[in-house]
Amino acid sequence: MSIKIQSKLPKVGTTIFTVMSQMAMEHNAINLSQGFPDFPVSEKLIDLVYQNMQIGHNQYAPMPGLPQLREAIAHKIRHTGGIKVNIDAEITVTAGATEAIFSSVLATVQQGEEVIVLEPAYDCYIPAIEMAGGKAIPIGLNLPDFSPDWQKVKAHITDKTRMIMINYPHNPSGAILTENDIKELKEILEENPQIIILSDEVYEHIIFDGKTHLSVLKDEFLASRSIAVSSFGKTFHATGWKIGYVVAPEGIMKEIRKVHQYNCFSVHTPSQYAMAEYLQDEQNYLGVSAMYESKRSFFQNAFKDSKFKVIPSYGTYFQVLDYSEVSDMGDMEFAQYLIKEKGVASIPVSAFYSNKEDHKLLRFCFAKGEETLQKASEILCKI
CATH class of the missing domain: 3.40.640.10 (Type I PLP-dependent aspartate aminotransferase-like (Major domain))
Structure with a gap:
């Protein structure tokens, strides 16, 4: 007989970030869902960690x-x-x-x-x-x-x-x-x-x-x-x-x-x-903004002639796109469709609401190389 435990978080399951990243992996999709960069950490910072390990700061x-x-x-x-x-x-x-x-x-x-x-x-x-x-x-x-x-x-x-x-x-x-x-x-x-x-x-x-x-x-x-x-x-x-x-x-x-x-x-x-x-x-730390601003502008410009509406992003490494003129699907359904049929992963913004409020918005992470962003935007703009 299994032991029953009353959950302290009965409404909580696996996070949407894990779910969408796993789905992206299964369908070999470009992953612009979970917020992690795909470019390397500073070699200097990595060397400093290694040096301190060697010194004995462990x-x-x-x-x-x-x-x-x-x-x-x-x-x-x-x-x-x-x-x-x-x-x-x-x-x-x-x-x-x-x-x-x-x-x-x-x-x-x-x-x-x-x-x-x-x-x-x-x-x-x-x-x-x-x-x-x-x-x-x-x-x-x-x-x-x-x-x-x-x-x-x-x-x-x-x-x-x-x-x-x-x-x-x-x-x-x-x-x-x-x-x-x-x-x-x-x-x-x-x-x-x-x-x-x-x-x-x-x-x-x-x-x-x-x-x-x-x-x-x-x-x-x-x-x-x-x-x-x-x-x-x-x-x-x-x-x-x-x-x-x-x-x-x-x-x-x-x-x-x-x-x-x-x-x-x-x-x-x-x-x-x-x-x-x-x-x-x-x-x-002061030089980080310029690098990400370049990526944001590159990604935004890719959608200027598309049916996606770009919501202004003044910070973070995320871009929200309004797809209401592209599809009538709910945002979770549309996000899954994009992964399975088009090969691009995003996060439905309804996942950030406790009541799953749906405004036909998707969040994309642009902390990626320009080649990745170009490929993803070309796929999306063809829809």
Whole structure:
């Protein structure tokens, strides 16, 4: 007789990213679904990891992260217009952004508390909230620009609201925050002292068209009430390394570290030494945007004469296409059709909504070589 376990996440199955990538592999399709680059990591960064392995930096790092890496992170924050951060009490190196988000939510959200989630949203947010015993309150972003409806957010705030989760530059749309969004967020926090912002900023260094990433860490008041999450994997196109960090005020970070130390304790030591040195050259992170902007423009231009409508992408390495003039199929059905019949894999944007809201939108990852992007776009434009 098999043992029966009551699931803590009864609505959760295999992630859409795994499903679509597996389907792409089975049908030998061009995989523009899962968000990983297909070009190599910097040889210098790889050499730094190897050198630190050879030196003998192979045992546990300190639980919050190496001091020299936390110092480099603090310098990067200041250099990009952010606040001065206490490296001992306000920065923790994590096993990727997902662990940072999970540990942060578990540490700060109590049973029965509510968390506002702006949708479409990355799929780890709501499961983390539910694991913490909280209740997710999904609020849809405005279409077609994916801007927040702050009046709607305010209308959903109750005395149980503990957190608002934001993600900019936004996955899947590539939308970014405006000065007005920052103003609205500050007003919400001023009126509701119990609320914390969890800001997923993993694409902070991938931003286009001369725009500026408006981090919560660039405003003293917002920073005092926010948890900011970042990812070296995204910035340095090394997603398989699973290394990121979280920044929060000391009182909040104290609780996050309590969870982090039992969630993974510490992060791959030679990679931390390597990152600390690699961050010394500011162009290693400041120069990322130009490379991705070129790829975004190349991919967008390929659709200028097609029936696909290009939704503006100001950051991330994702492009959303509106296919409403191409097909009447639902987005999941159309995404599967593209894989099986046309050989191109994408992600249906309905997967980013808790109610699977379908606006005939697909997300494509353009973190690929131009030859791959050219081939995929030629196939799509013929439909």
